[in-house]
Amino acid sequence: MTAAGSEAQMPIRTGDDVVRVRQLVRGHAQAVRLSLVDQTKLVTAASELARNIVTYGGSGVVRMETVTKSGRTGIRAIFADSGPGIADLELALTDGWTSGSGLGLELGGARRLVDDFDIDTQVGRGTTVTVVKWTR
Amino acid sequence: MTGALDKGDLDIRTDNYAGSRAVLVEMSRDWARRGGVVIDISAVEIVDSFIGRMFASIAALSRVLDAETVVVGMRPAVAITLVELGLSLEGVRTALDLEKGLAILDRVAARRGIEDQHPDEDTEQPVTPGAPAP
Numbered sequence: 001m002t003a004a005g006s007e008a009q010m011p012i013r014t015g016d017d018v019v020r021v022r023q024l025v026r027g028h029a030q031a032v033r034l035s036l037v038d039q040t041k042l043v044t045a046a047s048e049l050a051r052n053i054v055t056y057g058g059s060g061v062v063r064m065e066t067v068t069k070s071g072r073t074g075i076r077a078i079f080a081d082s083g084p085g086i087a088d089l090e091l092a093l094t095d096g097w098t099s100g101s102g103l104g105l106e107l108g109g110a111r112r113l114v115d116d117f118d119i120d121t122q123v124g125r126g127t128t129v130t131v132v133k134w135t136r
Numbered sequence: 137m138t139g140a141l142d143k144g145d146l147d148i149r150t151d152n153y154a155g156s157r158a159v160l161v162e163m164s165r166d167w168a169r170r171g172g173v174v175i176d177i178s179a180v181e182i183v184d185s186f187i188g189r190m191f192a193s194i195a196a197l198s199r200v201l202d203a204e205t206v207v208v209g210m211r212p213a214v215a216i217t218l219v220e221l222g223l224s225l226e227g228v229r230t231a232l233d234l235e236k237g238l239a240i241l242d243r244v245a246a247r248r249g250i251e252d253q254h255p256d257e258d259t260e261q262p263v264t265p266g267a268p269a270p
Contacts, residue, residue, distance in 0.1 A: 022182065040182055040213040044221060047184040095222050106185060109221040 006031060006066040012050050012079070013059040021050040021062055025077060028064055032073045034135055042075060042133040045110040049079040049129050052106050057081025057127060067132065074115070074134040082126035089121060167203035171245040174237040178209030188223045195228045204244045205229065208237035 008024055011017065025046040029039040046062070053060040060081030067076045086092045093108045107129075111117040116132035167173050175191065177183065183191075195205040206229045210218075218225070231237040 026181070037213045037216055040211075040217045041220065044182045044184050044217045047182060047186070048221075051184070051186055109185060109223070112220050112222070113217065 007064065009061060009063045011059065011061050012053045012081075015051075015054060018047060018050045018054060022047050024062075024064060025075070028066065028075050029133070032066055032075060032135055034075070034133060038133055038136070041113040042077075042131075045113040045131055045133075046077055046079075048106045048110040049077075049131070052129075053079060053081045053083070057083030060126075069134075072134050074132045076130065076132045078128060078130045080126065080128040085123040085125055085127055086119075086121040087123050089119065093119075167198050167201050171248060172204035172206065172241040173198050174234060174241065175205065175207045176209050176234055176237075177207060177214075178211070178233070180214065181211070183210070183214050183218055183223070185221065185223055188218070188225055191225060191228050199227065204241060206231050206237040206240050208232065208234050 006028065008028070010020060010024060012021060022043050025043050026039060029042050034042065050062065058081065060079060060083070063078045063080075065076050067074050093111065095108045107119070110129070110131065114131040115134050116130070118130040119127065120130075121127040173194065175194065180187075191205070191207055198205045205227075207225070208231045210230065229240060231240055
């Protein structure tokens with residue numbers, strides 16, 4: 001998988017940033033011509049992950065890039081924070097489980113909405129979630 | 137009109153939940169009298185768990201006030217995403233469009249025997265007693 005052009009990065013600190021992340025992702029998704037349903041899924045996943053950062057991570061950053069693999073194009077979004085990290089990842093990915101005020105659908109739900117999902121977390125260090133959505 | 141969301145727009149575009157709550161308190165004064173609230177999301181491009189939770193809160197609040205909440209106009213792509221996300225919108229009724237949503241509230245109001253105190257002059261013609269149905 002190689003990066004192909006178009007890159008963007010923005011900080012995530014407030015609820016307003018969550019909205020800006022959605023707009024940024026929407027723009028990238030349209031640029032690579034993801035279908036409307038796939039655009040909606042990716043933007044929704046990004047919204048969950050960005051809000052997770054605001055709610056649990058305190059602040060963080062999202063980096064977005066266009067990637068290609070075997071002739072297909074995709075959007076890769078990397079959400080990184082230096083918050084408390086996740087002690088029990090399996091539990092955090094379980095539907096309905098939440099340590100805060102959420103519905104507990106954020107991580108598991110976001111994973112279902114994208115094609116590739118990777119999470120790297122260390123207690124006390126922070127969490128990085130990488131998602132990719134490919135064109136069909 | 138039984139209960140359109142005419143007191144203000146919920147600011148879900150900017151996720152201003154505090155502001156939305158103020159709007160909700162303002163709106164809720166009308167709900168019990170009108171029998172319900174319709175939330176038109178035909179202009180909403182995504183519904184994530186945060187926004188979904190807001191709908192559930194509105195539904196729960198309106199239920200306590202003896203009013204019905206109907207979410208209308210959900211885009212197909214939003215509906216598909218919502219199901220995959222795992223959001224069930226429990227306790228929230230949905231309808232295809234505003235007209236069908238208002239019809240639900242009308243039926244609820246009729247069942248409860250609520251008088252329609254706010255006829256919508258713009259769209260509804262007064263019914264003359266004894267006149268033949270159109």
